Amino acid sequence: MNQVRIPRQRAIIDRRALAETLDGIAAKGGADARGAVVETLRDALDAGRDELRRRLADKPHAGHECVAGHAFLVDQLVRLIHDHVVACDYPAANRSQGERLAILAVGGYGRAEMAPQSDVDIAFLTPTRRAPWCEQVIEAMLYYLWDLGLKVGHSSRTPDDMVRMAKGDVTIRTALLEGRYVWGDEALYEEARRRFWADVVTGTERQFVAEKLAERNARHKRMGDSRYVVEPNVKDGKGGLRDLQTLYWIGKYIHKVRSAAELVDIDLLTEQEYRSFRRAEGFMLAVRCHLHQITGRAEDRLTFDLQRQVAERMNFTDRPGKSEVERFMQFYFLQAKRVGSLTGVFLAHIDEQFAQKRARQGLLAGFRARARSVKGYRVFGGRIGAPADDWFRKDPVRLIEIFRVAEAEGLEIEPATMRQADRDSRLITAKVRNDPRANALFLDLLAGRNDPETVLRWMNEAGVFGRFVPDFGKVNAQMQFDMYHHYTVDEHTIRAIGLLNRIEKGELAEDHPRSTRLIHKITSRRAAYVAVLLHDIAKGRGGDHSVLGAEVAEELCPRFGLGENETDLVAWLVRYHLLMSATAFKRDLTDPKTVEDFVGEVQSVERLRHLLILTAVDIRAVGPGTWNSWKRQLLGELYDVAHERLRLGHMHRGRRERVAARKDATREMLGDDAALVERHADEFGDAYWIAEPEDIAALNLRQFAAARRLDHDLSIHCEVYPSRGATLVSVIAADHPGLFYRIAGGIHLAGANIIDARIHTTRSGWAVDNFLVQDPLGQPFHERDQLERIETAIDDALANRIELVPRLAKRPLPRSRARAFDVRPRVIVDNEASNRFTVIEVNARDRPALLNRLARALFECQLIVHSAHVTAYGERAADTFYVTDLLGEKIIAGPRVAGIETALLEAASDQRQAELEDA
Known part of the structure; x- marks a missing residue:
């Protein structure tokens, strides 16, 4: 994607010295000459891999250098094999115009991004079909590569074939988009490259973007549709390497950029965003290389058993309240979150560019619709935006207000404004956090009637959420190293808020009949939403997160504008948010003492209602399949007997x-x-x-x-x-x-x-x-x-x-x-x-x-x-x-x-x- 300087190249592989060795073997001849060539090349491959393994151990975060080194190693081997086959196996003194061959690296190999066990994707270009000399050379080269144990994906095409097939298959088109000349007839390569851009790309930009986004969405769905799943796929998961590559493909296809750095020149990324792009990409490439080295195969899934090993290799260490693996995974998810933010801004810009182009070319090219104003914000096409670049600097409370207005009005936020909010989020100081207006706006957003989950996620992606509620910032991207929790703490919390909103709107009545009834009987819906926000806020602090979270609630609730009774209720709910599930699932509900002990802690019907609702959304937000009819039945039984005891002051029946x-x-x-x-x-x-x-x-x-x-x-x-x-x-x-x-x-x-x-x-x-x-x-x-x-x-x-x-x-x-x-x-x-x-x-x-x-x-x-x-x-x-x-x-x-x-x-x-x- 970008040219990476590879230091001490000859320590990886010395092509000149190897070429001389191969020439010497050929000069001696003999029945075992081919075996000697293969053995020499295999030794070089093993030595190169060992050198790259040592380098990654010394610099465990150097992902770009590692993948570029592996691509360089394969480049040199391909060149050596080509030259040996052409000189020794199938020499041709006076080759015709049809006996030309160009070798292209495509796919990840074309980007010069090869993890240790990546496939070698090669395209052979020939001027005409079925040229005997070309077929013989290609076959001989492939056998050498296979004998080295490399996994080779290959194709052999003419420029005409390439154009025809690329037009009909977006996968082939994407692979060729990253085509890189490796060796052979350079003029033939240049002819094919020119025809690809002229005959395939031109005029198909919009179609390519649509197909790549559909492909991305299908891939996300297949991988869990969240960048916060606790066993992420580094390559294909949401927020992973493939998402970064999709940005590059789209930018390259539309604007003909040759490297990711050029995305800055065409204003699709800022300089700071590009640095984030490279940092996230380098880290994930390093993780992928470690995974391949540990397993000895093309393993891209960061499973629990591998997470600890990768964390150790990348020099993460324990800290009070967080193990090395939790710190490593938190850093991973922060990178994935950054990729998500970049993707959103980038694609929205592409969408805007297409929209402007349509407007200039359409029947109404001279007509410009007027934006309307909502609370001083510009609203156009279902999106809300800041009216000026200094809008947030003049009044940082607006960083909260814009998200509140977006939720209340059902609007998206313009990409340029999201970029502004991200840039200006550092303006949120203690003064803003303690501002009554800012807190009232935040509370209105948190308990919004439309879709607080989506807007809070935007707020989190922009870095505003964690700065306004620093305790939430501490659990941002924090994983829980177990097989029970499917998401990071912040994602689990935001999902739980969304579930509470859906229960309130009656959308989950079949699964949560009691909660759907009870949520309209509670005295403070604000307390319910704040309790969900804070129930896991103290995870990773090295103590009982329920006790520590209650202390956080006692500090935050008055700041948010909750009254004394609401604060006491929220603090109690956070302190005892696991009580109902522990009692229902671990105790015998027919034992009177079980009910008496539970009621002794709960003490009021209002607390009981809130606790049932909080317990339900907490369990369901853990991940798919964690909520089921068995748990619903047990919680319902406990609620009913406890409600009877609290309402009557005794059990109705002895x-x-x-x-x-x-x-x-x-x-x-x-x-x-x-x-x-x-x-x-x-x-x-x-x-x-x-x-x-x-x-x-x-x-x-x-x-x-x-x-x-x-x-x-x-x-x-x-x-x-x-x-x-x-x-x-x-x-x-x-x-x-x-x-x-x-x-x-x-x-x-x-x-x-x-x-x-x-x-x-x-x-x-x-x-x-x-x-x-x-x-x-x-x-x-x-x-x-x-x-x-x-x-x-x-x-x-x-x-x-x-x-x-x-x-x-x-x-x-x-x-x-x-x-x-x-x-x-x-x-x-x-x-x-x-x-x-x-x-x-x-x-x-x-x-x-x-x-x-x-x-x-x-x-x-x-x-x-x-x-x-x-x-x-x-x-x-x-x-x-x-x-x-x-x-x-x-x-x-x-x-x-x-x-x-x-x-x-x-x-x-x-x-x-x-x-x-x-x-």
Whole structure:
């Protein structure tokens, strides 16, 4: 793209010395001459790559120099091979006009940007088709290149072929756009170049831009459609190298520029923007080179397991609150963000140029529509712009105002004005941040009724957001090094604000029915939006981000103009924004103590409403698939019981009333089989009737009655449970020690993940266990053969027909990249969370059949599991068990608790997993 000076070229490859060596081999001749040539060239290739590897290790950010060095190395090899083939293999003393050959580098090789494992894209140009000498030389050259182990993409065309094919294929046109003369007949190359620009490019500029932008949009969609995905593709991802190359292609195609630097000369980029362009490009090229060297292949995806290695190679180090890999990825995303800003400004300028050209050439060429004025801003063609270059300098509060007006009026911001805002964002000082008018405008934008998400993203791209709210600037482009969060903190936050806006407008009523109703009942919608903005504001500070974030909220809310009550509410919401999800997903909601503890923290219906809404948008904004009907159901259940307790001051129904009501509801669901309730009700204790909803109770009673009638010792039933987004697996068997862990093992062997389990024992000694399971992608099992596979696996596990431990250990994790993370097992034994049970929570790396291993450890500790609740956060699993000893009592004794902790830590450890796999 730009000419890069390559220092000490002969240390990479000395073409003159190699040419003499090859001449010497040819002069000796012999049967093995070709093999000697290949060996000599291979040694030169390996030595050149080693030299470039050393240089990158010494200067790990020198991306431009590394890719130019690899292109230079291949150039010299191609030239050597060409000269050797023409001189020694197919010499022709008096070649005709048709026996000419030009070699072009195209694509990335044409730009002189080659990562260590990049393909070598070559175009051979010949004056005519099927010239025997040319075909022989081309074939011989390709065999040499292949023998060197290079991945070669090649074509052989005449100038006529080139023009015809380029006209019909934008990919070929783009490759030739970057065509670079390497060797051979230079006059032939110049003829082809002249014809390409005259016959292909001229008159097709608008079509090329449209096709490249459509291609870019399709690529973004394929790659996740965000530049903030936490495993980005350095080459093809949004904000990556391909986006920078697209700018260059468009600029070159329309304005015939030969390098990216010339984009400044034609006013498509400023000098400062060009420097940003080169800085971002150089960093990403360096990252790509490191990826290729680490993996030994053309790897462009910055996966979790590679991020740490690249961070180390590029000399990033830990800082308080941020690991080396988080600092590296934050820098990466800042570059990707800059690429996005450049792309937006650049393309808008191109669009304007085309529009001006259309206006000059059209029927109304002499007519100029007048811009209107909105609050002093110029509005034309759906875009708002600053009326003068010193507009923001005269009053820096306007840097906030323009975004507020754009959101309120549904306008885009002119590219030139975005450029101004970016340039002048440094005018936002403490005086502007504390200006009441600026804060009122910001709050109106944040809680805007139209599309605050998009406008806040523009504000962030222009650098205004982070300067006006410096705490937000600190989390700009900050990734969270885990497999749960899909986006950087700033992108997650802005997405959550957009989701809140969509819920308020009723656009997500199907997925969020309660939140859609409740958002119109809260007393302060401003508090709701500010809480979403601030809920993760303190991430990366080295402490509990919820506690630190509440302190930030207490400082910022008064500045934004919120009253004392609103400030207290926002600070509380930020402090406890994880409370509702932790309670719903990790605790037994049928245990009265769970509800009492939750209500004790929440204390008001207003807080409860806000907390449900914040929890919903926070989970959904984590990434695709993180919100599902299972989570909606659990959060809804917790909201309903907590709302009843807060509204009435007590639970509306005591234990006896709740059991009676559940039995009545079950009778109604059973219809003609209602008598089953009377026949078997005494078998099932009160705990069962409180824990199980009436639809599962009805199913269990029918299954239990059928098993008793048929005198079956084991009954297994599987069916899809749509309201929970899972598959229900009900197992009725003669109760015996270890039953739970064996059932769990069978379910895991069938390829299912357990997300919830309720374990009951009837008075006559029958186990009635209900499991909710999903596939590895978080979806229910639907197909009959899948359900039968689960039933068979459980049956085999309980009958001891299979060896559970070795078979489970060999099951691969659905996401093996979890090994890239350091997740130390942690066990918490809590005797305060329930009045009847000891609650044990185990946090560990997610792995095959973790629940089975933990359940077995509990069995070996002589504990009875009454319910289990399983939550996965990417690579980390959090499994919670409600247990008693064999006498139905809590585990209080210190030595006993310590023994349980030790057993569970061993079961959850990576070392134990490795031992099982080896066995």
